[in-house]
Amino acid sequence: MTESASALDARAYDLDRAHVFHSWSAQAALKPLVIAGGKGSRVWDHSGRTYLDFSSQMVNTNIGHQHxxxxxxxxxxxxxxxxxxxxxxxxxxxxxxxxxxxxxxxxxxxxxxxxxxxxxxxxxxxxxxxxxxxxxxxxxxxxxxxxxxxxxxxxxxxxxxxxxxxxxxxxxxxxxxxxxxxxxxxxxxxxxxxxxxxxxxxxxxxxxxxxxxxxxxxxxxxxxxxxxxxxxxxxxxxxxxxxxxxxxxxxxxxxxxxxxxxxxxxxxxxxxxxxxxxxxxxxxxxxxxxxxxxxxxxxxxxxxxxxxxxxxxxxxxxxxxxxxxxxxxxEGIVDNAATIGSDHIAPGLAALAEKHSVVGEVRGTGVFWALELVADRETREPLPAETMAKVKSELVARNLIPFTAGNRIHVVPPCIITPDEVAEAMSIYDDVLGSL
Structure with missing residues (x-):
C-alpha cells in the first residue's frame, strides 16, 4: 500500500531525528524542515507545502533546483x-x-x-x-x-x-x-x-x-x-x-x-x-x-x-x-543575477530600510545581500539572538526559507530568481519586520 504524503513527511522527519547527526547543532532541540523536491527557486515537502528558497540552501544553488x-x-x-x-x-x-x-x-x-x-x-x-x-x-x-x-x-x-x-x-x-x-x-x-x-x-x-x-x-x-x-x-x-x-x-x-x-x-x-x-x-x-x-x-x-x-x-x-x-x-544567468540585484533587490531592501528602523544597514550586490538588524540605530546594538530566532521562524511560517546568521538576514536567492519572486520575498520580509 502506498504511503500517504503526510505519512512520508512524518517518516522522513522521524528517520532524521532517530539517525541523522546534524552539523553545527545541539541535536535534541532540532526540528528540521522536510524537503522532498524542488524546481527553480522553490522547494516542497511530500504534502505539497511549497517554500520560496531565499537561502539557496547553503548559498550554493546558484542555478536553482533541478535545472x-x-x-x-x-x-x-x-x-x-x-x-x-x-x-x-x-x-x-x-x-x-x-x-x-x-x-x-x-x-x-x-x-x-x-x-x-x-x-x-x-x-x-x-x-x-x-x-x-x-x-x-x-x-x-x-x-x-x-x-x-x-x-x-x-x-x-x-x-x-x-x-x-x-x-x-x-x-x-x-x-x-x-x-x-x-x-x-x-x-x-x-x-x-x-x-x-x-x-x-x-x-x-x-x-x-x-x-x-x-x-x-x-x-x-x-x-x-x-x-x-x-x-x-x-x-x-x-x-x-x-x-x-x-x-x-x-x-x-x-x-x-x-x-x-x-x-x-x-x-x-x-x-x-x-x-x-x-x-x-x-x-x-x-x-x-x-x-x-x-x-x-x-x-x-x-x-x-x-x-x-x-x-x-x-x-x-x-x-x-x-x-x-x-x-x-x-541562459544569461550571471547577467540575470546582476540585473535582479541592481533593479529589484537593491531598491526593495532600501525600501525596507526606510520603513523599518530595525534595519541598520543594507549591503550587497547581485544576489548576495545582507540586512543587518539592530535593536537601536543610534548605538547599532545587534538585534538579540532570541529575536533573530523569531524572525527566522516567522519567515518560514510564511513559506520562505531564509538564511540568517548572527543579527542578519542574508538575501541570497538563486541567480535565476525572477522579479515577481523578489517582490514576493520583499512582501514577506516587510510583514515579518513589521511584526517586530
Missing amino acids: PKVVEAIKRQADTLTTIAPATANLARGEAAERITDVAPVGFNKVFFTNAGADAVENAIRMARLHTGRDKVLSTYRSYHGNTGAAIVATGDPRRFSNEYARGHVHFFGPYLYRTEFWATTPEQEAERALHHLRRVIEAEGPDSIAAILVETVPGTVGVLMPPPGYLPGVRALADEFGIVLILDEVMAGFGRTGEWLALDAYDVVPDLITFAKGSNSGYVPAGGVIISDPVAATFDDRVFPGGLTYSGHPLAMASIVATIEAMNE
Missing part, C-alpha cells in the same frame, strides 16, 4: 562512467577544468579538484606553503573558510574556538565600515586604515615567515562585507611587496553570486590561487577546487605535490560543472 540541463548531464555521465581514479585522464574532468579556467583571469591554466570548499582551502594553503617555503597563513577575524583542519583555524568566526588544532594561523581585522575597528568614517578611510593594520601585522609576524594571505573576495557568512574601493588591490600590493601568496576564497561569492562570473572580476585584483565550490555546479554533486596561477603551478612541474583525494574530479561532478557553466552562459 534540467544539469540533471540530464549527470544522468548521461552515469550511463557512461560513474567513477574513475583521479590519476587517469577523463574527458569530463578535462572539460570541466577548461570551462573553469575560461572564467578565471588570464594566467590561470590548471585546476586541482576537491570534494568541497573546505578541502579546496586546505590544498590552497598547502600549495602556498610549498611554493614559498614559509608556514604562516594570515586571514581575517570576520571570515569562514570551512570545517576541516586548516580551513576552520583560518576561519575567524567563533566556530574555530573548539577546533584550533592546525598550526601557523594568524588573524587580522578586515574592513567593515558599519562596525569599523579603525574609527573610519568613509569607505576610503576604512580601506586605508585596514591596509595599514594589515601591513603592521605582516611586519610584526615577520614577512619571511608568511606563506599566504587568505581572504574571501566578498566575505559571505559573516555578513556580505563589501570590500571598500582600493582594499583588495592594496592587499595584492602588500602580498607582492613581501613575496606572499594571495589566496582569494570564491567558494560562496563565485559563479554568478555577485553578478559576475567570479567576484574578483569587479575589483582590480588578480590573486595567485582561487578556491571555488558551491556555485560551480550548485552542489548537485559535491565538488570544489583550486584554480592555480601559472607560477604556482610551475612549482610542481618537477616536484611532487603531496596531496590528493579519492574523488578528485569525480565524473558525475565534472559533468555537472560543464553543464552548469554552459547553461549559465546560454
Whole structure:
C-alpha cells in the first residue's frame, strides 16, 4: 500500500531525528524542515507545502533546483562512467577544468579538484606553503573558510574556538565600515586604515615567515562585507611587496553570486590561487577546487605535490560543472543575477530600510545581500539572538526559507530568481519586520 504524503513527511522527519547527526547543532532541540523536491527557486515537502528558497540552501544553488540541463548531464555521465581514479585522464574532468579556467583571469591554466570548499582551502594553503617555503597563513577575524583542519583555524568566526588544532594561523581585522575597528568614517578611510593594520601585522609576524594571505573576495557568512574601493588591490600590493601568496576564497561569492562570473572580476585584483565550490555546479554533486596561477603551478612541474583525494574530479561532478557553466552562459544567468540585484533587490531592501528602523544597514550586490538588524540605530546594538530566532521562524511560517546568521538576514536567492519572486520575498520580509 502506498504511503500517504503526510505519512512520508512524518517518516522522513522521524528517520532524521532517530539517525541523522546534524552539523553545527545541539541535536535534541532540532526540528528540521522536510524537503522532498524542488524546481527553480522553490522547494516542497511530500504534502505539497511549497517554500520560496531565499537561502539557496547553503548559498550554493546558484542555478536553482533541478535545472534540467544539469540533471540530464549527470544522468548521461552515469550511463557512461560513474567513477574513475583521479590519476587517469577523463574527458569530463578535462572539460570541466577548461570551462573553469575560461572564467578565471588570464594566467590561470590548471585546476586541482576537491570534494568541497573546505578541502579546496586546505590544498590552497598547502600549495602556498610549498611554493614559498614559509608556514604562516594570515586571514581575517570576520571570515569562514570551512570545517576541516586548516580551513576552520583560518576561519575567524567563533566556530574555530573548539577546533584550533592546525598550526601557523594568524588573524587580522578586515574592513567593515558599519562596525569599523579603525574609527573610519568613509569607505576610503576604512580601506586605508585596514591596509595599514594589515601591513603592521605582516611586519610584526615577520614577512619571511608568511606563506599566504587568505581572504574571501566578498566575505559571505559573516555578513556580505563589501570590500571598500582600493582594499583588495592594496592587499595584492602588500602580498607582492613581501613575496606572499594571495589566496582569494570564491567558494560562496563565485559563479554568478555577485553578478559576475567570479567576484574578483569587479575589483582590480588578480590573486595567485582561487578556491571555488558551491556555485560551480550548485552542489548537485559535491565538488570544489583550486584554480592555480601559472607560477604556482610551475612549482610542481618537477616536484611532487603531496596531496590528493579519492574523488578528485569525480565524473558525475565534472559533468555537472560543464553543464552548469554552459547553461549559465546560454541562459544569461550571471547577467540575470546582476540585473535582479541592481533593479529589484537593491531598491526593495532600501525600501525596507526606510520603513523599518530595525534595519541598520543594507549591503550587497547581485544576489548576495545582507540586512543587518539592530535593536537601536543610534548605538547599532545587534538585534538579540532570541529575536533573530523569531524572525527566522516567522519567515518560514510564511513559506520562505531564509538564511540568517548572527543579527542578519542574508538575501541570497538563486541567480535565476525572477522579479515577481523578489517582490514576493520583499512582501514577506516587510510583514515579518513589521511584526517586530
